Amino acid sequence: QVQLVESGGGLVQPGGSLRLTCSASNNLFSINFKGWYRQAPGKQRELVAIISGGRTNFADSVKGRFTISNTRNRMYLQMESLKPEDTAVYYCSVVVDSRDYWGQGAQVTVSS
Numbered sequence: 001q002v003q004l005v006e007s008g009g010g011l012v013q014p015g016g017s018l019r020l021t022c023s024a025s026n027n028l029f030s031i032n033f034k035g036w037y038r039q040a041p042g043k044q045r046e047l048v049a050i051i052s053g054g055r056t057n058f059a060d061s062v063k064g065r066f067t068i069s070n071t072r073n074r075m076y077l078q079m080e081s082l083k084p085e086d087t088a089v090y091y092c093s094v095v096v097d098s099r100d101y102w103g104q105g106a107q108v109t110v111s112s
Contacts, residue, residue, distance in 0.1 A: 002026045002101040004092050009106030016082050020106055022075040022092030029072055033095040036068060036077045038088035038108075048090070049077060061085070082110045 003025040012018050020036070028034060035050030049058045049068040056068055067078045075092055089105040 002031075002094055002096055004094065004101055004103035006090065006092055006103040006106035009090065009108045011109045011111065012082055013112050014082060014084060014110055016110070018079045018082060018108060020077040020079070020090055020092075020108070022077075022103055024073050024075065024092075024094065026094075026096070027072055028070045028075055028094070031094045031096055034070065034075055034093065036075075036090060036092055038086075038090045039105075040085075040088040043088075045091070051075075079108070082108075084110045086110050 005023045006020060008018065008020040033052045036048040037045050038048050039045040047059055048062055049056065049066055051068055058066060065081045069076050087108060087110050089107050091105045092103045094101050
């Protein structure tokens with residue numbers, strides 16, 4: 001069982017920055033696949049950034065603007081140059097023993 005809790009969401013102006021934090025009950029260094037997803041209103045959930053096998057990968061829409069990192073019990077999504085189209089609920093997720101675990105989500109709204 002893995003518990004994940006996101007924090008750090010909020011309202012930010014276009015061009016601004018925000019950092020999301022995912023607090024995990026397990027040691028993230030021992031989890032091979034972990035990442036961030038988002039779901040905008042009326043759209044399907046999509047992958048934003050992942051760490052898999054020690055390598056990072058990003059959706060084309062966020063490359064060069066978002067970074068992902070983790071410590072033992074926290075995973076971060078640093079978001080820069082935010083755009084209105086980045087508005088969504090952001091979820092952190094890990095895969096442990098072939099099972100997906102999700103946080104409750106954090107709302108990010110980019111608007112002037």
